[in-house]
Amino acid sequence: MADEKKYRVEVCFSPDEFDLYKQEYTAVVAIDVLRATTAICAAFENGVEKIIPVSTVEEAQAYKDKGYLAAAERNGQIVDGFAFGNSPYSYMTPEIKGQTVVLTTTNGTRAINIAAKTHKVLIGSLINLQAVIDYFVEKPENVLLLASGWQGKFNLEDSICAGAVTDALLKSGKYMSDEDSTIAATFLYQKASVNYFGFLKASSHRRRLRNLNLNEDIKYCLTPNQTRVLPVYKDGALVNSEP
Amino acid sequence: MADEKKYRVEVCFSPDEFDLYKQEYTAVVAIDVLRATTAICAAFENGVEKIIPVSTVEEAQAYKDKGYLAAAERNGQIVDGFAFGNSPYSYMTPEIKGQTVVLTTTNGTRAINIAAKTHKVLIGSLINLQAVIDYFVEKPENVLLLASGWQGKFNLEDSICAGAVTDALLKSGKYMSDEDSTIAATFLYQKASVNYFGFLKASSHRRRLRNLNLNEDIKYCLTPNQTRVLPVYKDGALVNSEP
Numbered sequence: 068m069a070d071e072k073k074y075r076v077e078v079c080f081s082p083d084e085f086d087l088y089k090q091e092y093t094a095v096v097a098i099d100v101l102r103a104t105t106a107i108c109a110a111f112e113n114g115v116e117k118i119i120p121v122s123t124v125e126e127a128q129a130y131k132d133k134g135y136l137a138a139a140e141r142n143g144q145i146v147d148g149f150a151f152g153n154s155p156y157s158y159m160t161p162e163i164k165g166q167t168v169v170l171t172t173t174n175g176t177r178a179i180n181i182a183a184k185t186h187k188v189l190i191g192s193l194i195n196l197q198a199v200i201d202y203f204v205e206k207p208e209n210v211l212l213l214a215s216g217w218q219g220k221f222n223l224e225d226s227i228c229a230g231a232v233t234d235a236l237l238k239s240g241k242y243m244s245d246e247d248s249t250i251a252a253t254f255l256y257q258k259a260s261v262n263y264f265g266f267l268k269a270s271s272h273r274r275r276l277r278n279l280n281l282n283e284d285i286k287y288c289l290t291p292n293q294t295r296v297l298p299v300y301k302d303g304a305l306v307n308s309e310p
Numbered sequence: 311m312a313d314e315k316k317y318r319v320e321v322c323f324s325p326d327e328f329d330l331y332k333q334e335y336t337a338v339v340a341i342d343v344l345r346a347t348t349a350i351c352a353a354f355e356n357g358v359e360k361i362i363p364v365s366t367v368e369e370a371q372a373y374k375d376k377g378y379l380a381a382a383e384r385n386g387q388i389v390d391g392f393a394f395g396n397s398p399y400s401y402m403t404p405e406i407k408g409q410t411v412v413l414t415t416t417n418g419t420r421a422i423n424i425a426a427k428t429h430k431v432l433i434g435s436l437i438n439l440q441a442v443i444d445y446f447v448e449k450p451e452n453v454l455l456l457a458s459g460w461q462g463k464f465n466l467e468d469s470i471c472a473g474a475v476t477d478a479l480l481k482s483g484k485y486m487s488d489e490d491s492t493i494a495a496t497f498l499y500q501k502a503s504v505n506y507f508g509f510l511k512a513s514s515h516r517r518r519l520r521n522l523n524l525n526e527d528i529k530y531c532l533t534p535n536q537t538r539v540l541p542v543y544k545d546g547a548l549v550n551s552e553p
Contacts, residue, residue, distance in 0.1 A: 080464060084326065087462050219330050221323060223490040247466040247513055251498055258497060270490055 073243040074207040076236045078229040078252040081216035082178040088246075092211040095182040096191040096199060096232065099215035100224040101276060102153045103140075103175025105192040105288040109155035111296040111307045114164035118298070118305040120176040121169060130169040136162075137169040143279045154284050155194075167304070174215040182213055183300045190298040190305060193228050193263075193291045200235040202297055202308075207241045212252075223255070223270040224289070227263070230256025231291075263289045316486040317450040319479045321472040321495040324459035325421040331489075335454040338425040339434040339442060339475065342458035343467040344519060345396045346383075346418025348435040348531040352398035354539040354550045357407035361541070361548040363419040364412060373412040379405075380412040386522045397527050398437075410547070417458040425456055426543045433541035433548060436471050436506075436534045443478040445540055445551075450484045455495075466498070466513040467532070470506070473499030474534075506532045 079088040089095075098104055107118055121127050124139050124146055131137035131149070139145065140152035151157035153172045170176055182188045191199045191212065203210055212232055214225035230252035236242040237253065244250070259266035267289065276285055287293075299308040322331040332338075341347055350361055364370050367382050367389055374380035374392070382388065383395035394400035396415045413419060425431045434442045434455065446453055455475055457468035473495035479485040480496065487493070502509035510532065519528055530536075542551040 080323070081327070083330075084324070084462065084464075087326075217490070219327065220489065221491040221494065223493055226490075226494065246463065247460075247469075248464040250466055250513065251464065251469065251494065254498065254501060255494055258501070270493065 074241060075209040075244065076203070076212070076233050076242040076249065077244055077246045078212045078214065078226065078233060078248045080214050080221045080226060080248055081219055082174075082181045082213065083216075083219040085181050085213060088211055089182075089185060092209045093187060094189060094203075094208050094210045095186040096189050096210060096212045096229075097175065097178045097182055097215065098191045098212060098225045098228050099172065099175030099178060100192055100228050101288050102155060102284055103170070103172040103215065104190045105194050106153045106155045106158055107170070107175075107190050107298055107305060108192050108195045108294055108296050110158035110163060110168060111298050112294040113159050115158065115168055116165050116306075117167040119167065119169045119303065120179045120305060121171045122177050122180050124171055127169050127171040135169045136166050138171070140172045142173060143276055143281070154281070155287050156284065174217060178213050178215040179300065179305075188300040189308070191228065191232065193231070193289060194287070194293040195296055196228065196231055196291045198295045198297045199232055203232075203236055204239045204241065210236075224267055226252045227256050227259045227266070230254070231260065317484060318452040318487065319446070319455070319476050319485040319492070320487055320489045321455045321457065321469065321476060321491045323457050323464045323469060323491055324462055325417075325424045325456065326459075326462040328424050328456060331454055332425075332428060335452045336430060337432060337446075337451050337453045338429040339432050339453060339455045340418065340421045340425055340458065341434045341455060341468045341471050342415065342418030342421060343435055343471050344531050345398060345527055346413070346415040346458065347433050348437050349396045349398045349401055350413070350433050350541055350548060351435050351438045351537055351539050352530075353401035353406060353411060354541050355537040356402050358401065358411055359408050359549070360410040362410065362412045362546065363422045363548060364414045365420050365423050367414055370412050370414040378412045379409055381414070383415045385416060386519055386524070397524070398530050399527065417460060421456050421458040422543065422548075429454075431543040432551070434471065434475065436474070436532060437530070437536040438539055439471065439474055439534045441538045441540045442475055446475075446479055447482045447484065453479075467510055469495045470499050470502045470509070473497070474503065
C-alpha cells in the first residue's frame, strides 16, 4: 500500500475559498443540497437535455427573452417573471424532457461557474451520492468537493454531503486527504448519517426554507440515492455524463 | 425563558470570511491555538506589559529598529534576524516582565488586526479557555469567535477551541446561535474534548509543527486552562484585561 499512488480528495466549504484550494485538482464536484444541485439532478433524472447555469438573473432573463425555458431563484424564492426556481419538484414534468433549461440560483450556480473556468465540474447532491462515489472510485483522480455554502458562509448540509463522499473515497483505499476541512466534513457526515433530518433540524438554511413552506423539498433533498445521474459541465452547459 | 433576551455567539472559521460575519457583534475573540494566541496568553501570564500585534514582518522590523523587543514568525519558524517567534516557551522568561513586545505571525496577528479595526478584540486560546467563557457568561454581549485558520483556510484546532466557548455559552442559557458554522464547531469540540491530542493527531497544522520538532509547543498549546489572563486590544496594543 505504501508504494501505491493515492489520489487526493478534499473539501472546500465555500466558493469564496475556492482560490485557496483550486490548484491541485483535476475535478471539482459542486454541491448545493438545498436545492440547486439536487434540482439539477432531478431535472436530468426527468429527461432534461441540457442545463445552462448562469450567475445572474439578468443573464437568465436574456436567455428567456430568446425563448429558452429559464429558471431563477434568489433567497429561496422564484424570481418574479420566471416560471420556476430551484425546487426539484418543478423539474418533475414532461415539459422539460429533451429541453435545454437556463438556471440561476443564489449559491449553487455561482459555485459551478467559478469552478468551471478552470476545472472539470460534476454535480453532486445527496440524491445522486452513490453515483458520485462510484465515479471517483472507478476512475480515481484528484478531486475537490466544493460546497456552495450560503452567501459565502459555511453551511451544514453541503458540508455533510461533501463529507459523505470523502468518507467513502478515503475508505476505498485509493484516496488520501491533507486538509482540516476534510477531516471536519468527514466527522460531520459520520455524525449526521445516522439521521440527516435530526442533525439538520437546526441548520440555518433548513429553517430558512421551512419558513417558506418548503418541507417537501427538504425531505426530497435530504433523501440519499434516488438517482444514478451524474451531470457534468461541458462547453458551457451541464449534460448527463455517459454511464 | 422565552421572554429573556439572549445574546448571540457565533463562529467564523477564517479571517477571510470576517466581512460576512462582522456586523452583529460587539466583541470578537481572536483564536490561533497553534500558536500565536497561546503565546500571547503565555506572555501575559509571565508578566509582559503590552503586545503590539503587527501584520507584516516589515512593521515588526521597524519597531525592532527603534529598540523594541520584536518577535516574528512565518510558516512555523522564527524569521531571520528576530530573537523569537511564536513559541509560548520563548515568553517564559523574566526578560519580558514589564516590557512591550511587538509580534507578527502568519495567521494570528492578521486575525487580531482585521477585527480590531471595528470591534473590541479579546484573545482566546485553550490555555485561557475558562477565562474567556467566564468573561462572557458574567457580562453577556454578542460575540464572534474568530478562528485564525491557516492562510485563509479552515483549521481544526482553532475551530475546536471556538466550539469549546460556544458549547459553554450556549449551555449557560444566556446565548443563542444561528449559524451553521457554530453548530459544526460545537459538535467538533464535543467530539474532540474527550481527547484533544487524539482528535488533532491528523490535523494539518499539527503535522506541520511536528515536522519542525515542536511537539513540546503542541502539548502546551493543547492543554486547557493553564492561565486566567484575558488579553484585550486597547489603543493599538494588547493589554491584560482588568480582572
